[in-house]
Amino acid sequence: MTTPDLDNLEIPQPNGSLMLAWQVKDRHVLVVGGGDVAISRVNHLLQANAKITIIAKDIDPVLHKYNELGLIYHLEERPFKPTDLTMHEHPKSRTKLLAYQQSLAISNTAILDETFISLVERFDKTEKFAMVLTAMNDYPTSLSIYHRCKLLQLNVNLADKPAQCDFYFGSVYRHGSLQLMISTNGKSPRFANRLKTQILIPALVPLDVDNAVACLGHLRRQLKEVVCAGSDADTIKERMKWNKAVTDFYSVEEWCRMDQEKVNELLKLYPKLPTKK
Amino acid sequence: MTTPDLDNLEIPQPNGSLMLAWQVKDRHVLVVGGGDVAISRVNHLLQANAKITIIAKDIDPVLHKYNELGLIYHLEERPFKPTDLTMHEHPKSRTKLLAYQQSLAISNTAILDETFISLVERFDKTEKFAMVLTAMNDYPTSLSIYHRCKLLQLNVNLADKPAQCDFYFGSVYRHGSLQLMISTNGKSPRFANRLKTQILIPALVPLDVDNAVACLGHLRRQLKEVVCAGSDADTIKERMKWNKAVTDFYSVEEWCRMDQEKVNELLKLYPKLPTKK
Numbered sequence: 001m002t003t004p005d006l007d008n009l010e011i012p013q014p015n016g017s018l019m020l021a022w023q024v025k026d027r028h029v030l031v032v033g034g035g036d037v038a039i040s041r042v043n044h045l046l047q048a049n050a051k052i053t054i055i056a057k058d059i060d061p062v063l064h065k066y067n068e069l070g071l072i073y074h075l076e077e078r079p080f081k082p083t084d085l086t087m088h089e090h091p092k093s094r095t096k097l098l099a100y101q102q103s104l105a106i107s108n109t110a111i112l113d114e115t116f117i118s119l120v121e122r123f124d125k126t127e128k129f130a131m132v133l134t135a136m137n138d139y140p141t142s143l144s145i146y147h148r149c150k151l152l153q154l155n156v157n158l159a160d161k162p163a164q165c166d167f168y169f170g171s172v173y174r175h176g177s178l179q180l181m182i183s184t185n186g187k188s189p190r191f192a193n194r195l196k197t198q199i200l201i202p203a204l205v206p207l208d209v210d211n212a213v214a215c216l217g218h219l220r221r222q223l224k225e226v227v228c229a230g231s232d233a234d235t236i237k238e239r240m241k242w243n244k245a246v247t248d249f250y251s252v253e254e255w256c257r258m259d260q261e262k263v264n265e266l267l268k269l270y271p272k273l274p275t276k277k
Numbered sequence: 278m279t280t281p282d283l284d285n286l287e288i289p290q291p292n293g294s295l296m297l298a299w300q301v302k303d304r305h306v307l308v309v310g311g312g313d314v315a316i317s318r319v320n321h322l323l324q325a326n327a328k329i330t331i332i333a334k335d336i337d338p339v340l341h342k343y344n345e346l347g348l349i350y351h352l353e354e355r356p357f358k359p360t361d362l363t364m365h366e367h368p369k370s371r372t373k374l375l376a377y378q379q380s381l382a383i384s385n386t387a388i389l390d391e392t393f394i395s396l397v398e399r400f401d402k403t404e405k406f407a408m409v410l411t412a413m414n415d416y417p418t419s420l421s422i423y424h425r426c427k428l429l430q431l432n433v434n435l436a437d438k439p440a441q442c443d444f445y446f447g448s449v450y451r452h453g454s455l456q457l458m459i460s461t462n463g464k465s466p467r468f469a470n471r472l473k474t475q476i477l478i479p480a481l482v483p484l485d486v487d488n489a490v491a492c493l494g495h496l497r498r499q500l501k502e503v504v505c506a507g508s509d510a511d512t513i514k515e516r517m518k519w520n521k522a523v524t525d526f527y528s529v530e531e532w533c534r535m536d537q538e539k540v541n542e543l544l545k546l547y548p549k550l551p552t553k554k
Binding site: 004006009011012013014015016017018019020021022023024043044045046047048049050061062065066069071094095097098100101102112116117120121123124128130144147148150151152153155162165166167168169170172174176177178179180181182183184185187188190191192194195198199200203204207209212213216217220243244247248251252255 | 281283286288289290291292293294295296297298299300301320321322323324325326327338339342343346348371372374375377378379389393394397398400401405407421424425427428429430432439442443444445446447449451453454455456457458459460461462464465467468469471472475476477480481484486489490493494497520521524525528529532
């Protein structure tokens with residue numbers, strides 16, 4: 001890293017959001033609600049392989065169909081009840097965790113034993129809700145779900161109530177491995193959606209991004225497993241440097257038209273870099 | 278909503294991420310680490326107005342400079358210790374919450390009283406870390422931070438350790454109100470970055486998106502507060518319908534060239550819609 005000029009640092013501009021790709025694969029997510037907004041939430045969650053539980057008094061036929069197709073982990077057409085928030089937790093998990101919390105709270109040196117680690121991991125990955133999303137017209141119930149989630153330390157989003165949201169959903173474009181999210185930070189979601197449809201997607205559609213990502217994935221895998229295998233710091237650095245230089249040697253358009261045979265030729269050059277396209 | 282054809286539903290494609298705009302404004306975030314990756318994390322957090330705490334044995338001059346400029350809430354140049362994870366929490370908050378959790382766990386009807394609600398809100402918004410980010414070369418320490426975060430139910434990201442991440446950072450473009458995140462779901466971060474730089478940004482740069490967002494914000498505010506005020510369901514529906522139709526009447530490019538005077542003329546048309554541009 002070159003030493004930056006400390007008197008002329010470019011300070012990041014505030015008042016945006018922290019845009020993140022959340023990992024909910026195989027983790028429980030609760031959707032309370034069964035209408036249009038709930039469908040939209042479920043569609044987002046299916047893209048991320050979440051284990052979805054839906055609870056609502058009235059559930060749209062689309063969600064019932066998803067359930068018949070095996071896409072939903074658990075569905076109950078009935079009013080929400082507070083104990084739903086811990087429905088997949090083992091009855092004793094939280095009590096055990098609370099005891100651990102209390103014993104560890106005062107100590108900087110307490111050792112994390114195997115029993116503790118396996119309990120914590122099982123609870124986090126397979127029992128608790130990674131997030132709770134409400135999409136219902138009953139604000140008092142929704143608000144009480146929010147407070148209970150906060151008590152249970154669950155991440156929560158109340159549709160249309162930004163003050164009670166740990167996170168917002170944006171306008172997302174998905175094409176194979178590529179995902180794009182666009183946001184005006186709540187100022188005009190409709191305009192964000194039109195920017196996406198009218199400006200960004202047309203710029204991406206002519207490109208075979210999936211092919212590029214597949215070729216670059218092949219390059220990286222072969223490099224790591226065959227051409228320049230090893231896990232010491234120097235080897236990793238060498239590999240990353242060559243990979244970066246080759247990635248940058250071709251334009252985005254060229255990678256989108258690349259094929260695996262050509263990638264294999266490139267790999268034969270290692271440690272030299274290509275000089276012509 | 279038109280009834281969809283249940284036998285030909287378009288099922289969302291799996292194996293992506295859940296892309297979200299996380300809200301950390303005025304909320305505590307802990308960064309353990311003080312090098313290049315930590316700087317990158319802090320830059321992301323500053324864009325989202327987080328209250329940043331940095332703890333590391335060695336802290337880069339850039340982060341010290343940020344601290345001098347008042348951008349960092351708390352900075353300590355020393356090794357991490359486990360009690361740091363709860364450093365901004367009132368010593369009694371967790372114990373009180375644990376007691377509440379235990380008493381509410383078995384009950385579906387327990388009432389959330391005011392004392393409880395204010396404790397939960399204060400704890401969530403002003404005491405606990407909304408997320409913990411480690412960016413250090415010491416994996417055993419990093420992993421023990423991960424397990425302790427999971428015990429304390431804090432969201433966590435270990436740089437370069439995807440298995441220990443509740444979320445990933447993507448390649449983000451920011452211009453005023455507009456934010457864009459692009460991800461290849463971990464398959465080729467470098468290519469995602471090049472797609473952003475070479476394809477998406479050039480498509481956006483000629484557009485004055487900030488002006489469009491400002492005009493649309495003015496339109497929506499005036500509509501809500503003056504032209505079609507009211508908070509009953511019918512008024513809201515009417516307002517949203519007109520707002521949507523007017524937003525869609527002009528192209529993205531036209532909104533980027535719009536001015537406030539023209540927006541005021543549009544508002545005078547209400548409830549009619551514009552017929553010519």
